Amino acid sequence: MIPIPLERRQLRIGTLTLDVPFYQAALSGYTDRAMRLLAKRFGSPLTFTGVLLDKIALHPKAVKTLQFLPDDEEHPVGAQVLGSDPATMAAAAAAFVKSGFDLIDLNFACPASKVLSRGRGGYLMNHPAVVAEAIERTRAAIKCPLMIKLRIGFDDSERSRDDFWDICRRVAAIGPDAVCIHGRTVAQLYRGKADWSVLAEVKRQYPHLTLIGSGDIMTAESVVERLTSSGLDGVVIARGAVGNPWIFRDARALVEGSPVPPPPDLAEQAGVLADHLRMVLQLKPEHKGLMYFRKFAAGYSRHHPNRKTVQLDLMSAKSRLQIEQAIRKHYLPDE
């Protein structure tokens, strides 16, 4: 695979320069401190929280105690703000920056029905003026880098297409530090294939925008393929990193044209699983933590030759002891 040319290997988001043109996407319900730290350890130069409701930031005392705040060793970490009112979103962004985040991302992409019904996230894809006002107000409220997350429209109607291009036009004029676009419509949720041709067209029309693409980046190879074929400045790794932090290490190698490291052996997999579990159980009580960890079991077990049995054992563990036993049994049988 041909490496990415030197001049395209860095990704600049305002004052933040990433040394590779990809990073860990925001994933609600996944990108807690544990997943973020693993992503960073394996080579993601930036990570994000999942979406944070702007109103949380209006209770500064509550913010200080929340688990999503970045640790000292994590930086840079972005906070993703969700809201419906531009003034509240801007105030929330300023409060999150004060709490220690390095970058703000305004979310106009979330397709969850309760988010849409409250006029937030993807709902705003049909409201270009509100999107523009939220960016302008937030720009004025913070000094750190500002980016936004869009989808390619609310649905595939002509009105939505017009609104999408209207948003692009307004965004290009305001100039946030970067724009990340998921190549599906809001109505599509996560179904079907992401349409990267729309993303490439945005870059062609607005070459000065720092444009980052999202959708179906499931392998390290697809990071390089998409960067090369779309002409975008960066890509984000989302579902492809769940139970697979090695994707960052391999993508780094491919971008730089270095040999891709061999796949993780069982001992390395056991170490990462145990570390991830330990960090999750520092954040959550045992029962909740084990339930939560199930979401990662399918991803991790995909690297194991006995995938199905391993997944079942990791998912059915009822205590920390049981899951640790399952890890030893499947990954470290000689110990």
Ligand SMILES: Cc1cc2nc3c(=O)[nH]c(=O)nc-3n(C[C@H](O)[C@H](O)[C@H](O)COP(=O)(O)O)c2cc1C
């Ligand atoms: C479970 C889940 C949670 C997500 N949470 C967020 C989020 O909080 N903020 C955001 O901008 N995107 C979120 N996304 C969208 C992803 O960041 C990404 O844009 C999308 O999954 C497409 O990339 P992929 O096909 O490579 O996974 C989420 C996606 C999933 C599947």
